[in-house]
Amino acid sequence: MKKVSKPIAIVMALVLALGTLAVVSFATDKKPYSHPDEVFTLAGGQNDDTATLVAIGEMVYSSVEADGKAVYKFYSAKAQTLTLSFESAAPVNVTVNASGVEAALLNVTNQTKLSSNIDIENAYYYITVENYVAPVVDEPTTEEPTTEEPSTEEETTEEASGAQIVLNGEEEAVANEFFFVTAVPGLESTVKVDCNYKNAEIVAGQSLQLMLSNFNIKNLNYFWTVLDDTSTPLVDERDIVTVSKDGNVTVQPNSATFNKNTNVKVQAVMYYNGEPWTKTVTITAVPANVFLNPYFDTTEDNCLTLGEGAYRYITATTNMKDTTVTWTTEDAEIATVSAGGKVTGVGVGKTYIKASVKVGEVNVSRRVLVDVKLNHVSVMGITFDTHSDKVRVNDYKVVKYTFETAPADKNPSNSKVTFTSSDPAIATVDADGKVTGVSVGTATITVTSEDGKYTDTCTFTVQEAIPNWLMVIIAPFRIIYNLIMMILGR
Numbered sequence: 001m002k003k004v005s006k007p008i009a010i011v012m013a014l015v016l017a018l019g020t021l022a023v024v025s026f027a028t029d030k031k032p033y034s035h036p037d038e039v040f041t042l043a044g045g046q047n048d049d050t051a052t053l054v055a056i057g058e059m060v061y062s063s064v065e066a067d068g069k070a071v072y073k074f075y076s077a078k079a080q081t082l083t084l085s086f087e088s089a090a091p092v093n094v095t096v097n098a099s100g101v102e103a104a105l106l107n108v109t110n111q112t113k114l115s116s117n118i119d120i121e122n123a124y125y126y127i128t129v130e131n132y133v134a135p136v137v138d139e140p141t142t143e144e145p146t147t148e149e150p151s152t153e154e155e156t157t158e159e160a161s162g163a164q165i166v167l168n169g170e171e172e173a174v175a176n177e178f179f180f181v182t183a184v185p186g187l188e189s190t191v192k193v194d195c196n197y198k199n200a201e202i203v204a205g206q207s208l209q210l211m212l213s214n215f216n217i218k219n220l221n222y223f224w225t226v227l228d229d230t231s232t233p234l235v236d237e238r239d240i241v242t243v244s245k246d247g248n249v250t251v252q253p254n255s256a257t258f259n260k261n262t263n264v265k266v267q268a269v270m271y272y273n274g275e276p277w278t279k280t281v282t283i284t285a286v287p288a289n290v291f292l293n294p295y296f297d298t299t300e301d302n303c304l305t306l307g308e309g310a311y312r313y314i315t316a317t318t319n320m321k322d323t324t325v326t327w328t329t330e331d332a333e334i335a336t337v338s339a340g341g342k343v344t345g346v347g348v349g350k351t352y353i354k355a356s357v358k359v360g361e362v363n364v365s366r367r368v369l370v371d372v373k374l375n376h377v378s379v380m381g382i383t384f385d386t387h388s389d390k391v392r393v394n395d396y397k398v399v400k401y402t403f404e405t406a407p408a409d410k411n412p413s414n415s416k417v418t419f420t421s422s423d424p425a426i427a428t429v430d431a432d433g434k435v436t437g438v439s440v441g442t443a444t445i446t447v448t449s450e451d452g453k454y455t456d457t458c459t460f461t462v463q464e465a466i467p468n469w470l471m472v473i474i475a476p477f478r479i480i481y482n483l484i485m486m487i488l489g490r
Helices: 006-028 468-488
Strands: 059-064 069-076 080-098 104-120 123-131 164-167 170-173 176-183 199-203 207-209 223-226 241-243 248-251 262-272 275-286 290-293 304-307 311-313 315-318 326-329 335-337 342-345 349-359 362-373 378-384 388-392 396-398 401-406 417-421 427-429 434-437 441-449 455-463
Touching (some): 059 123, 059 262, 104 123, 123 176, 199 207, 199 248, 241 262, 290 362, 304 311, 304 342, 311 378, 326 335, 342 362, 378 455, 388 396, 388 434, 434 455
Parallel strands (some): 199 275, 388 455
Antiparallel strands (some): 059 176, 069 123, 080 104, 080 123, 080 176, 164 170, 207 248, 241 248, 262 275, 311 342, 326 349, 349 362, 378 401, 396 434, 417 441, 427 434, 441 455
């Protein structure tokens, strides 16, 4: 065998390696007409009357069924040259007609790829894409006897016939994917568009319509999609927010992964001049909730305590629109609750009441533990002796209040109260109700009973401090006044 010289061997090895690399690169390269599932597919109409409108410069992805066709139309405002770039997965027939004109400007058959320049005028034009099926040629066959044993394995053959694939002798229609771009010289370089929202807050179960406007390119198609936030791998944003292709956003009911305000981005996607363009809106998804005033819960230190026959109104609201809160009790022999939130102690014991709203098939609720005690004197209200008063800077006054109880005229079982000031920079208040003026202005002092969480308010006007020389003169009189008040028990 003749030996090959070393230089020639090296060249042959390089050629073989490059050839292998080229084959691998071609095999792994993504075909132009293939696209991700999320890419917008713009289905065409069946005829001129139902044709889908596309913009000049818009990229259109679609598919055509066997023996089917897809029709698109576009509008040219002036005489110009249009370039139609087309690629498909299997051969198709492509025709371009002017509106009302029978003769085709372009008519090609059995093509998977084309790029053609077409002179167009001020008119509507139609692009028709039809699936190409290779004609069947009948060939005479001569049967020959065979002695081979029949095979038990199923044979699978494929025949190149456009988008027709033959499986086990039966033809199965497969959608023929394609895309095309209509372009003219001087196209806009960027897509500009406005949206009716940049940010929006939506409560679970509610919807909002997003709308695009003021396109700088007429007739451009678009669709909306939810973006996945890669920084939250355990949360699928599409389980929280859904959006239809025309921009109707809906926040889903509360779930295990949706129990707090969550920002989700939705995006309008459009294809123009072979490139994707987007418009993004941030949706703040807010879980449905029920709010109680005053707030009680299921813990022993924040439950609602009542005596038999005593009652307490609880106001329940929700952040859901056009939704009614419903009240229920687990044991009506211990406590009942009306539709308006009136909780009444019936018999000694503990039970739960619940305020609920329904979001789709999910119930959102707040539970309250009700503890009905024997011989419990319930606080039914609290009132300041006065609801407006005055105090000077660096001076003080002690506020007085009275309880309303059930049974009436008895000391409450829990007489504890707390005081708060709306503006401590104007007036402060301590645990004993001593209000001290800090600076000139007004502040509201609130008293809250621990039992029942009843409240009342008093507005204090803080005046300028008395001069020191005047304080010296009136000091003895103030001492005498305070002694008299102590003797009278006020």
